[in-house]
Amino acid sequence: MEDLKELKKVEKYVDQCMKCGFCTFFCPVYQEERVETSVARGKNYLAKLALRGEQQFTDELGKIIGKCLLCKRCSANCPAKAQIDRVVVGARAQMVKNKGLGFIKNLVFRKVMANRKAFGNYVRLARAFQWLLPKTEGKIRHLPDFLKALGQGRNIPEIAKVFLRDIVKEMNKPQDGKEPKMRVGFFMGCATDFVYPELGLKVIDFLTKRGIEVIVPKGQSCCGAAIYFSGDFETGRMLADENVKAFKDVDYIVTACGTCSSTLKDYQKYLPDNEEQQKRYEAFEKKVKDSTEFVIDVMKIPPEEFKLKKEFEGKVATWHDPCHLVRYQNIKDQPRAILKGLKGLKYVEMPNADLCCGMGGSFSVYHYDITKKIAGKKMDGIKATGADIVVTACPGCMINLIDNVLQNKMPQKVYHLLELVE
């Protein structure tokens, strides 16, 4: 009998599924493929058999559990409240344990991303050769997938000339010179670091203007999303511990990336192997806030007090719910409150705003054809609004939205929510 330790951790979710098949309606991948192995019910049934020793950890099983966006739409709409996305990650972790990481072929994640310095150098190298790639208007902001996505016809946006890590100060005092109201640790995330340093500086400026001390610990690492969602819990734990250590002396940890905030919060759900780790990650989770959540729920800035940047005056905006905000963190009202409160901006809700954009991190690297089809539906929603700008708060989504807006020759520009405000 093969080792089943990781799968056993999610057995309670496996047993909750009553095979009603309602997930077929909500699964973006099933909607394109219409095959049972694409959807939660099928994946969960195979996990159930694996737990009984009736399904081996075959390459085919690896492919099946790999083909999931982890968008959580199945879980969010499950009448039995079965969390099959957790089963998928558990099965991937078991796969990695039993068969090695090779089944996902993402060694680049383990070798390069886990080493912050090496990753930076790697991206610098990529930048040097960027002129070889097709030119685009947008910017790419999620590097883990960038390197693998080359050559699939994807629009590859520009990488920053200077990374945030090179220009940011570790200690940023409140601008009024007074005693800080609170100490916030800023978590950069790959995207803000390598592609969008000005967004990082922007957030720091926004916070320090309002009496908050912002620390940007040099010791911070990658959030680990692409790594632990692929099932590599061992490397995931290593990164988690580095981040816990780097942010130990702050009141809150804030990031402008929806995937990062969700990933940091969820260390306690996925990674603990013992009680001590459980406690440590739980304590860490309590301090993590997504930027959209932080400004509304913690700083309690009334939505009407946000000021729209001049360049956006008169524009029509729509909001795309990143999976990692709306379903992983139940953050949906805060960004809408900000957008609706901005004077001079017209807000229009898009149909199916919470539909996954199809990116799914490394999913889009291996299933770019499916990603494009799913994104096509998102584009239909955007077109229906007549909006000038698409606003979101997850760089993973942003890459994909930019790519698909361009491929569909649409006029919309894609922005992070905090880019809109003074």
Place this chain on the structure above:
Amino acid sequence: MIKESLMGEFQKIVGKENVLTTPEALKAYSYDATTSWIHEPDVVVFPTTTKEISEIMKIANAEKIPVTPRGGGTNVSGGSVPIMGGIVLCTTKMNKILKIDKENLSATVEPGVVLQDLTMRLAKDGLFFPPDPQSFLGATMGGIIAENAGGPACVKYGVTKQYILGLEIVLPTGEIINLGGRTIKNVVGYDLIHIFISSEGTLGVITKAELKLNPIPPARKTIMVVYDDIAMAGEGVFRVLENGVIPGKIELLDNWVINRIEEMMPMGLPKEADAVLLFETDGIPEAVEKETEKIVEITKKYGARDVRVAKDTDEANKYWLARRAGFAAVFGKAPTVMAEDIAVPRGKIPAFIKRCRELSKKYDVEMCILGHAGDGNLHPSILTDIKNKDQYDRAVKAMDEIFESAVEFGGVLSGEHGIGLEKAKFFKRIMDPVVIDIMKKIKALLDPNNIMNPGKIWD
């Protein structure tokens, strides 16, 4: 086992990507939404045209390979489980809505169209397909027709068979036939179309359907009625009907179900109530107002403890969400759930419910009741565990008596789920042998080699 050379034939017909044979894929097509029926096929084939289905059927017939047609796999009687192996013929890739004819109030669809997709599309034209099996998020039209499915709306609108104008069918021998047409009235020869509706996939594959539609009623209201005694709730159903109001829906939840729903998602249902009835009136606004008043008046007169009219759509949606959650509430609470779907004449609902409660006591099993009280279709459900032999045996005996009671009260074994595998043993016991014989002769006439969904209904 199917000859390897035939796999190549199938690939030639539907394309390589539409033939699945990996052990993992076969496992993923071994089940439907029932708890205990599992069997792997030898191959899963995804046709995209009627002609492809015809070619596959010809091969299957010549080689005597069992064929199980399957859509969304939401069946709750085991009908889409390939119990004899062979081919699973999966129609999920035939999911086009071919035509919506507003002038004729009809639509033409392929068998793999999911009901909710159809509902959303029709709503754009102000139309709807009234039969509403609660598996609408996954159920496909082919299965809905083959099972003659129904749901809450059937009290007023009737079941699937009342909404099928025409069908295109591939017979087990591969011939393509068309039955019915596009008109409401049609008395040209034997009414064969109704042999295929509720055939549970044993007579042929539905490849196209002409559906009768209704305009969406412009107004609706929800009324929640609370009872201290479930039998009184049963009486409330026919009292409303006999007093001249036919609501769009009348649904029943018992105390057990109410409490499980409240545990899952607290929404303010009365936890101490023995039962609640949910009514929905629909139609033109004036009629809806009047009918709602009448329901409040009649239910109060006949023993309701409390009557609440939902003040807005949000409150109404909340109640209907609770009703939909009922199914999950039951299934999530025990390792094995026997959820049946008997139907009794409406005047017999109180007597039948009393009998169920007695049986629950007599056999010492946990039982709850929910269902479409308005049309007498109830889901008495026993919570048990197949691994606990003593308890499970008692549950089986209790369910046997429930079926017998339903028949005793002038009712039937299945209102909407079909016989499939789940109820085959009761079917034989309760049906007239002469009628079974006629059915078997029809089956033999259309399917001489018994390849079409074998093992279902009477075996």
